[in-house]
Amino acid sequence: MGDGRRIRFWEDHWFGNSSLAIQFWPLYVLINEQGKTIAEAWDGETLKFSFRRTVSPLLMEMWNDILSIAEDISFSNEPDSVVWKFTSNGVYSVQSLYAVVSFRGVKPVYPPAIWDLYIPPRVQVFLWLLSNNKLLTRDNLLKRREVGDKTCVFCTEPESISHLFFDCCVANSMWEWCSSIFGIQLTGGFENVAKWWLSRKKHAVLNICTSAILWCIWKLRNAFCFQGEKWSDVRKLMRKTMAALRRWQGLCKEENVWQLEEVVAQLGAKAREPLKIMRESRWLSTAPPTTSWEPPLETQNSSSSGTLQSDL
Numbered sequence: 001m002g003d004g005r006r007i008r009f010w011e012d013h014w015f016g017n018s019s020l021a022i023q024f025w026p027l028y029v030l031i032n033e034q035g036k037t038i039a040e041a042w043d044g045e046t047l048k049f050s051f052r053r054t055v056s057p058l059l060m061e062m063w064n065d066i067l068s069i070a071e072d073i074s075f076s077n078e079p080d081s082v083v084w085k086f087t088s089n090g091v092y093s094v095q096s097l098y099a100v101v102s103f104r105g106v107k108p109v110y111p112p113a114i115w116d117l118y119i120p121p122r123v124q125v126f127l128w129l130l131s132n133n134k135l136l137t138r139d140n141l142l143k144r145r146e147v148g149d150k151t152c153v154f155c156t157e158p159e160s161i162s163h164l165f166f167d168c169c170v171a172n173s174m175w176e177w178c179s180s181i182f183g184i185q186l187t188g189g190f191e192n193v194a195k196w197w198l199s200r201k202k203h204a205v206l207n208i209c210t211s212a213i214l215w216c217i218w219k220l221r222n223a224f225c226f227q228g229e230k231w232s233d234v235r236k237l238m239r240k241t242m243a244a245l246r247r248w249q250g251l252c253k254e255e256n257v258w259q260l261e262e263v264v265a266q267l268g269a270k271a272r273e274p275l276k277i278m279r280e281s282r283w284l285s286t287a288p289p290t291t292s293w294e295p296p297l298e299t300q301n302s303s304s305s306g307t308l309q310s311d312l
């Protein structure tokens with residue numbers, strides 16, 4: 001990117017599909033120093049903002065997301081306007097800036113496709129953090145501070161992004177369900193889900209569903225961690241996913257609406273079925289299979305972030 005002196009950190013549109021102010025509105029309204037440029041706000045180590053009042057734990061999680069985004073900024077000595085030369089036609093595009101800002105010229109295949117999915121902007125940020133191994137799962141949190149309980153909220157395995165979203169028995173039952181509806185193999189890890197993001201038109205509904213599953217696993221996990229919500233069974237996650245899909249319906253193209261409704265109906269039927277006994281749950285402790293998940297980026301910052309909490 002450029003030297004960061006012309007782009008305002010919160011108000012201008014430089015990450016994702018809208019300004020950070022819009023994507024993180026509840027936090028933005030509490031910031032004292034609105035209007036700061038990126039160069040004024042970020043010195044490579046700290047984000048120089050203060051809040052009007054004490055920030056709740058939920059907003060703190062949002063702040064962690066902002067920190068992770070800032071950590072990926074790299075400045076050059078050129079004025080910001082040269083940024084736009086990174087597109088072939090010389091016109092500003094979010095993707096081109098995003099590729100330069102976030103990956104320092106390296107462009108992994110999956111994360112850029114996230115910005116074209118028909119899902120809420122906050123969920124796009126969430127998927128971006130997930131894809132770059134920057135969500136504050138307990139293993140990542142451990143890189144920042146001591147963590148008392150390192151296990152998954154759903155079972156007895158250590159919590160990591162790979163485990164929570166793909167290998168855990170709870171996630172796995174969601175992927176099995178989704179695989180059976182779409183006739184596509186979605187179990188087995190990040191790549192089996194993310195590779196479909198690349199065909200955003202043909203698999204628009206599939207991608208909305210997989211995004212909703214990932215988002216709802218995270219929301220439910222956070223509700224356990226921060227709001228004392230109690231686990232009942234996997235149908236709770238199904239119901240949350242259905243509710244998210246209904247809320248997001250307005251974001252998808254008209255020709256996809258019927259298919260999405262069909263998927264929600266099938267999920268509803270599934271949620272009403274009697275439960276299979278789950279192997280590997282916290283209460284029937286059998287160790288679940290573990291496969292290692294390598295983040296798709298070659299650069300891994302030591303610190304990272306966050307939780308998305310708003311009700312999208």
Ligand SMILES: [Zn+2]
Nearest residue numbers: 152154155168
């Ligand atoms: Zn687990």
